Amino acid sequence: MRVAVALSCGVDALSGRAAPVLSELHAIGLARQLSADLVGVHVGAAMPLLRDYAAYGLNRIDVLMDNAAEERGAGLVGAALAAWLRANTDIRILVTGHRACGGLDSGLVPFEVAHALDWAVVSDVAEVVGASDTEEKSSGALQVLQARPRGVRRPVFIEGACVLAAHDRTGNVPVRVHAIGRAAHIENVHLTTTSDEGQDNGVQGDIRPWRARPRLMSGTSDATKGSGNVLVAPSADEAARAIMNHLRQLGLGPSGAASRNVTQ
Amino acid sequence: MTGRIRRSPFAERAARRQPGQAGRLRYVMGGISNHVMDGRRRDPRAERAYHTVPGGAGRRRIVWGSARAGAAVAVAAEVAPRMIRVENPAMLVLAAPDFEDMRLSRFDRQIIGAARLVADGGKGAVGILCPADLPEEQQAALAQAGADRLFFLPPGQDNPDRQARAVLHWFQQSGAAHILFPESPEGADRARRVTVAGGCSFMGAIQAFSLRAVIAPCHAMRRERVVQVLPQVMTLEEDRVAAYAGLAHEIMGMDYPADSERKGPEQTGRVRFGDAVAGDPASLPLGEAPFVVSAGNGVHDFTQFAAMVRVLGGTPGASRVVCDAGHMPRQTQVGASGTVLDAACYLAVGISGAPQHLQGIGRVENIIAVNTDLHAAMVARASLAIIADAQDVMPAVLRLAQQEGEQSCG
Numbered sequence: 280m281r282v283a284v285a286l287s288c289g290v291d292a293l294s295g296r297a298a299p300v301l302s303e304l305h306a307i308g309l310a311r312q313l314s315a316d317l318v319g320v321h322v323g324a325a326m327p328l329l330r331d332y333a334a335y336g337l338n339r340i341d342v343l344m345d346n347a348a349e350e351r352g353a354g355l356v357g358a359a360l361a362a363w364l365r366a367n368t369d370i371r372i373l374v375t376g377h378r379a380c381g382g383l384d385s386g387l388v389p390f391e392v393a394h395a396l397d398w399a400v401v402s403d404v405a406e407v408v409g410a411s412d413t414e415e416k417s418s419g420a421l422q423v424l425q426a427r428p429r430g431v432r433r434p435v436f437i438e439g440a441c442v443l444a445a446h447d448r449t450g451n452v453p454v455r456v457h458a459i460g461r462a463a464h465i466e467n468v469h470l471t472t473t474s475d476e477g478q479d480n481g482v483q484g485d486i487r488p489w490r491a492r493p494r495l496m497s498g499t500s501d502a503t504k505g506s507g508n509v510l511v512a513p514s515a516d517e518a519a520r521a522i523m524n525h526l527r528q529l530g531l532g533p534s535g536a537a538s539r540n541v542t543q
Numbered sequence: 544m545t546g547r548i549r550r551s552p553f554a555e556r557a558a559r560r561q562p563g564q565a566g567r568l569r570y571v572m573g574g575i576s577n578h579v580m581d582g583r584r585r586d587p588r589a590e591r592a593y594h595t596v597p598g599g600a601g602r603r604r605i606v607w608g609s610a611r612a613g614a615a616v617a618v619a620a621e622v623a624p625r626m627i628r629v630e631n632p633a634m635l636v637l638a639a640p641d642f643e644d645m646r647l648s649r650f651d652r653q654i655i656g657a658a659r660l661v662a663d664g665g666k667g668a669v670g671i672l673c674p675a676d677l678p679e680e681q682q683a684a685l686a687q688a689g690a691d692r693l694f695f696l697p698p699g700q701d702n703p704d705r706q707a708r709a710v711l712h713w714f715q716q717s718g719a720a721h722i723l724f725p726e727s728p729e730g731a732d733r734a735r736r737v738t739v740a741g742g743c744s745f746m747g748a749i750q751a752f753s754l755r756a757v758i759a760p761c762h763a764m765r766r767e768r769v770v771q772v773l774p775q776v777m778t779l780e781e782d783r784v785a786a787y788a789g790l791a792h793e794i795m796g797m798d799y800p801a802d803s804e805r806k807g808p809e810q811t812g813r814v815r816f817g818d819a820v821a822g823d824p825a826s827l828p829l830g831e832a833p834f835v836v837s838a839g840n841g842v843h844d845f846t847q848f849a850a851m852v853r854v855l856g857g858t859p860g861a862s863r864v865v866c867d868a869g870h871m872p873r874q875t876q877v878g879a880s881g882t883v884l885d886a887a888c889y890l891a892v893g894i895s896g897a898p899q900h901l902q903g904i905g906r907v908e909n910i911i912a913v914n915t916d917l918h919a920a921m922v923a924r925a926s927l928a929i930i931a932d933a934q935d936v937m938p939a940v941l942r943l944a945q946q947e948g949e950q951s952c953g
């Protein structure tokens with residue numbers, strides 16, 4: 280089974296220099312859980328940064344030189360990827376990062392690809408649990424875990440071809456081997472996408488330097504004062520009971536909901 | 544002509560003339576008619592106060608004119624409706640809150656607030672997409688949050704494509720101008736599915752929202768994109784728009800999905816969600832853990848501490864002093880140079896609450912502190928503080944928790 284990984288070639292948020300995007304490294308990690316036969320794919324010009332990505336375990340990277348995509352910017356990245364996947368029928372799974380880091384960063388690409396190909400799409404994937412069938416042709420079911428806030432994991436069952444978007448914070452980064460990056464085969468592929476393919480999601484707007492925008496005072500700010508329930512020098516049992524009662528009110532503790540469905 | 548009232552000395556004089564005793568004329572120079580140009584000087588404040596009557600919606604109203612309509616207006620204000628009705632909206636704005644646990648969260652209210660903002664700018668109405676089995680009292684909460692219409696979605700939470708199709712169906716059917724989602728994990732996913740399925744214009748993770756422009760970061764948060772014409776589909780970050788705080792709106796319409804959709808043939812169920820499972824607290828990454836129990840310099844017995852954490856079902860954390868001393872691994876450090884928590888509850892045992900440590904728990908709502916020092920910063924921040932020796936409290940908690948754990952199992 281062949282698995283493709285979409286690479287965006289982002290920039291570092293602090294320095295602005297080209298750097299791998301963390302969630303795309305997570306994506307490579309996910310892809311390696313799925314298969315050993317990986318191929319990276321990047322839309323745009325070939326960059327030295329691609330070797331950095333390859334060092335995490337990609338033997339081959341296809342660079343899609345799509346003139347139309349370059350002229351008209353994002354929105355067509357999805358279309359280019361879809362066209363490439365149509366041409367490579369042996370690939371049934373595309374793994375992407377959470378969102379790009381250096382472009383429009385809208386997070387739409389995985390959804391666009393899935394829509395164009397009529398594939399399934401799952402976002403925030405933290406881990407692959409199992410691909411029940413390696414021969415993929417016979418509608419092999421795939422089970423992945425989706426990361427939800429506060430450590431909750433939700434199993435997702437997928438049938439058929441799919442796009443998996445990695446989570447941006449949780450995931451595993453594979454070991455980086457410089458020699459693999461050096462040896463990787465980076466190839467330019469020319470695609471002919473029809474120019475009306477792929478919707479341009481309309482809004483362009485002005486681009487200007489980022490500025491921190493105010494946030495509302497969050498609800499926790501009144502907790503900052505503390506509601507001031509102070510027990511001074513209670514007996515140990517009294518203290519323990521107060522703590523346990525407080526935890527129970529929050530649905531925590533040994534009999535709480537949070538620990539109920541946990542397998543220890 | 545100016546609108547100024549001119550004095551007419553003759554008329555004033557005539558008004559003050561009264562028949563006196565013994566057929567003499569008498570002029571009463573005090574005020575006969577209140578506040579109508581009696582003294583030499585006007586008293587603008589008194590005039591204003593005199594003309595002010597209570598108006599609708601608890602606001603004051605000033606009625607200029609000779610006759611003070613006070614009483615009548617005040618009565619009218621009493622019977623004025625306490626709900627806002629939007630009967631013939633010029634446009635419609637949809638909001639799709641998450642309704643996590645079938646409740647309207649703070650974030651959800653903010654999304655409805657943003658929709659309200661857009662709708663009020665165009666004399667429009669706000670429609671809410673909500674699950675069909677939403678409890679009654681949450682519908683009242685929706686009215687309070689500023690909703691005018693409800694659109695119910697068919698059941699089937701476990702199939703995201705179907706959900707997105709249902710949302711898109713309402714969006715197109717109702718002819719709404721915009722639809723707003725929270726940029727939460729669920730909302731972000733749903734918004735993007737709707738966008739690609741409907742071919743809509745889209746802007747995600749908006750940080751500044753107004754009727755004139757919406758702004759979202761791009762280029763790795765180094766630049767931002769400013770869009771003047773509001774896109775069709777928008778997702779907003781948390782705490783960027785205030786929730787609606789005005790008078791409650793009256794819910795004027797509810798739309799239910801067509802029966803065919805409600806039963807819904809299971810079309811293309813390619814993605815199916817299973818039941819969410821809470822992570823194992825002992826091995827959860829600290830930043831994700833819902834309940835963290837942390838040890839500071841006031842803890843001496845770390846074996847006992849570890850036992851207590853395990854029984855309470857928490858994730859272990861520590862202050863820097865403890866990590867530096869090697870009592871706990873470095874990954875467990877909470878604070879500025881450690882991990883910033885997203886927990887619902889934090890139990891701090893023997894931690895003073897240095898600023899660098901407090902930075903790590905800025906978002907935690909419930910803090911329990913065990914400390915010998917009544918004046919520690921952590922005690923001031925805590926919602927429950929126990930001023931006692933940690934070495935006494937920990938075994939007591941351990942015992943009680945074990946008892947309770949056995950009871951709930953058996």
Ligand SMILES: Cc1cc2nc3c(=O)[nH]c(=O)nc-3n(C[C@H](O)[C@H](O)[C@H](O)COP(=O)(O)OP(=O)(O)OC[C@H]3O[C@@H](n4cnc5c(N)ncnc54)[C@H](O)[C@@H]3O)c2cc1C
Nearest residue numbers: 839840841862863878879880881893894895897915916933
């Ligand atoms: C650049 C920088 C970065 C830092 N980053 C971090 C960070 O990320 N995280 C962090 O935690 N710290 C950080 N620190 C260190 C921080 O300033 C404090 O030194 C540290 O948090 C103190 O830890 P503590 O509260 O455990 O210890 P202490 O300050 O020693 O406090 C111990 C507390 O325990 C109480 N106590 C004592 N005995 C008992 C007992 N028997 N029972 C109950 N209570 C008792 C005391 O009353 C006291 O309040 C940083 C410091 C610097 C300079």
